[in-house]
Amino acid sequence: MKTKANTETNTDTGLTIRRSGERGHVDHGWLDSRFTFSFADYYDPAHMGFRSLRVINDDRVAPGGGFPTHPHRDMEIFSYILEGSLAHQDSMGNARTLTPGQIQLMSAGSGVTHSEFNPSASETAHLLQIWILPRQRGLTPRYTEWTPTPEQEAASKVLVVSPDGRDSSATIAQDADIYRLKLQPGETVTHALSPGRGLWLHLIRGEAELNGAGIFPGDAASSERAADYTVTAGSEPVEALLFDLGA
Template identity: 70%
Template sequence: MKLKLRLSNERGHADHGWLDSYHTFSFADYYDPAHMGFRSLRVINQDDIAAGAGFPTHPHRDMEIFSYILYGALAHKDSMGNGRVLEPGQIQLMSAGRGVTHSEFNPSKTDPGSLLQIWIRPREQGLKPSYTEWHPKPEHDTAAKVLVISPDGREGSATIHQDADIYRLRLKAGESTTHELAAGRGAWLQLISGSVSVNGTTVNPGDAISTEDSGTLTFTASQDAEALFFDLA
């Protein structure tokens, strides 16, 4: 399998004071024609938000948008009537469809928060907006690989309007897990913390690795590690 490594220090970066953000793909003022996305995956932003700060109400359409909380908390409100405070390890997924508005804030007055914000193109435009969440269960604490988002909501995952299976990986040092990538699909791993070897290639925090070759991917942690893994049509 041919693997392509996207290094953390090659990402776009924007420091707005209240927001310190790293962009895996072109976003806002960061433009790199070589990194416009991967299959339906369009945005991976690592956002660190200062205490009490956040994104005021703004619109989206025709995009599947989810946030994975790394530390701190995120208060979400949207025009569909949803209002939630998400905590570390939780996911909220909003299908913007034909149009929604929402806001996202760090509700703490003293502590910063951090999240991955991810956008995936839907399989069709003009869908009815919707909202779903994924919360880890106690048995997930020790699970190396957990399905968190899928097109059919199986295994308690949040539901996305795209042929995309998204997994959370959590590996103890020395632990391994595998994934079988079918022909015609693509895989993207975004490492959050720790260090992982993917078929012999080392991936460090903020790095990503991808392939469009079918076969077995083996993930082995040299340090306790956490990642999101995307299996995309």
């Protein structure tokens, strides 16, 4: 996998690139994880979050491994399944096994407990775990999912999480629109960032250009400049999450 070493900011475009190799890393045997922002014992004062976005953990969970029942509160937590499967149970009565392409979103609100396990005896589970601050504290806990239709699975840009659940997206208690991008080689998609909002792009697979800047798997790009942002896939298929965030 290609990568570059250092965070780069382009004053002409307003883009800041955080390279994959800069992320925190932990390997517990059952869990191999890379942290975009400060998390657990990884502390980086320059990367504590972006607007309401607080966690992007790139997790690989070994067969049979997982997170036993533990509590959360006042956080919007969602997982995007990339490979394998993830078995979820929570104190709201939800028990689900999620597969690649699905998103589960749990609004922890006033308090919830849950567990997440890889139910496979042979296959590693690969997922992104993402935490976003809610618009207010003490909300009623809630669980929602997003499963792509065949049309959405093939779409180059599709809304997967939003504050109002529009277009069949999962619902989040924050001013955050989150899109999944899937591009074929050479394909292009554009996102218009409105004034007062912030953009964060996390590249999952493939190599791409964002407004001319080269990005590679695990890289992230951010900007708070209102403009059109164009993602162009390189010679391989590209997958990414694009966050359009309010204050």
